[in-house]
Amino acid sequence: VKQAGRNGIAFFDPEMEARVRQRHALQLALAQAIDGGGLQLYLQPQVDARGHTVGAEALLRWPQPGGRFVSPAEFIPLAEESGLILPLGAWVLEHTATLLARWQTEPALARLRLAVNVSPRQFREADFVDRVAEVLRRHRLPAQHLELEITESVFLGDLEEARRTLQRLKALGVTLALDDFGTGYSSLSYLAELPFDVIKIDQHFVARLPQRRRADLAIVSTIIALGRKLGTTVLAEGVETAEQAEYLVTHGCHLLQGYHFGRPMPIESFERGLGAA
Numbered sequence: 001v002k003q004a005g006r007n008g009i010a011f012f013d014p015e016m017e018a019r020v021r022q023r024h025a026l027q028l029a030l031a032q033a034i035d036g037g038g039l040q041l042y043l044q045p046q047v048d049a050r051g052h053t054v055g056a057e058a059l060l061r062w063p064q065p066g067g068r069f070v071s072p073a074e075f076i077p078l079a080e081e082s083g084l085i086l087p088l089g090a091w092v093l094e095h096t097a098t099l100l101a102r103w104q105t106e107p108a109l110a111r112l113r114l115a116v117n118v119s120p121r122q123f124r125e126a127d128f129v130d131r132v133a134e135v136l137r138r139h140r141l142p143a144q145h146l147e148l149e150i151t152e153s154v155f156l157g158d159l160e161e162a163r164r165t166l167q168r169l170k171a172l173g174v175t176l177a178l179d180d181f182g183t184g185y186s187s188l189s190y191l192a193e194l195p196f197d198v199i200k201i202d203q204h205f206v207a208r209l210p211q212r213r214r215a216d217l218a219i220v221s222t223i224i225a226l227g228r229k230l231g232t233t234v235l236a237e238g239v240e241t242a243e244q245a246e247y248l249v250t251h252g253c254h255l256l257q258g259y260h261f262g263r264p265m266p267i268e269s270f271e272r273g274l275g276a277a
């Protein structure tokens with residue numbers, strides 16, 4: 001691999017070579033972590049307007065020796081690229097289903113929803129819906145307690161195909177959430193036409209609320225109003241302050257998620273916080 005790259009950048013550039021090696025090492029380590037029990041799910045509470053926990057989002061954590069974590073923001077893109085996202089996504093689905101099944105026997109937890117992130121590549125797999133159906137069946141789960149968070153990027157490809165997949169998932173009874181709404185390729189027509197139960201206002205907009213710029217306030221209040229008119233539950237993520245929470249609730253936002261209510265935490269901490277055994 002010593003030819004010049006596409007832009008005339010030599011690939012033997014030692015820095016670039018080091019980066020390629022590092023990515024490769026990270027991919028190998030991730031593959032081992034998936035198989036060898038090296039991954040964990042953390043849970044972040046989702047609360048209603050009164051601050052009562054109604055569910056949680058499952059977020060992957062990859063602990064390293066020495067107590068450090070590799071952030072999912074770092075390894076999810078790598079997993080997408082390498083195809084590892086498929087075994088990884090399967091691992092997440094299986095573990096959330098196992099957890100939900102256990103919650104069904106715990107009065108303090110049985111009514112909670114558990115949201116999982118679905119990567120675009122995972123969503124586009126031909127057998128994705130069948131896998132979800134199989135997991136629901138095998139664990140005897142109330143389907144609506146499993147929430148799938150999907151980003152708008154799945155609509156960049158074949159929109160009709162994406163619509164069919166969503167409708168098949170909807171038919172299973174699972175809850176569908178549109179993640180990171182307002183970023184990237186947002187289109188209001190997605191909201192109106194597609195069977196989402198929840199829209200998640202991206203944390204980027206929430207973070208800007210305290211600056212009280214008219215444009216930001218207008219965007220947030222408009223998303224909430226639109227969601228409500230369409231009969232969709234509106235959730236704001238990245239809520240860090242009481243002031244943000246109050247603005248959102250006052251404008252009719254149904255659900256909130258963010259450091260103000262709880263950081264992503266180990267499963268046991270989340271369960272203990274709700275008074276479960």
Ligand code: C2E
Binds near residue numbers: 119239264
């Ligand atoms: P996301 O789905 O948008 O998740 C929200 C991110 O915001 C999480 O970062 C969460 O820890 C963080 N967050 C929550 N509350 C606050 C807050 O109040 N302030 C700020 N500044 N941040 C907050 P995290 O856990 O590092 O995950 C990053 C991204 O990695 C996620 O973004 C998601 O896209 C992806 N990801 C995480 N777990 C999974 C997974 O199991 N599967 C897939 N496909 N992607 C995942």
Ligand code: CA
Binds near residue numbers: 057117149
């Ligand atoms: Ca998410």
Ligand code: CA
Binds near residue numbers: 179200203237
């Ligand atoms: Ca999000």
Ligand code: CA
Binds near residue numbers: 180
């Ligand atoms: Ca995001």
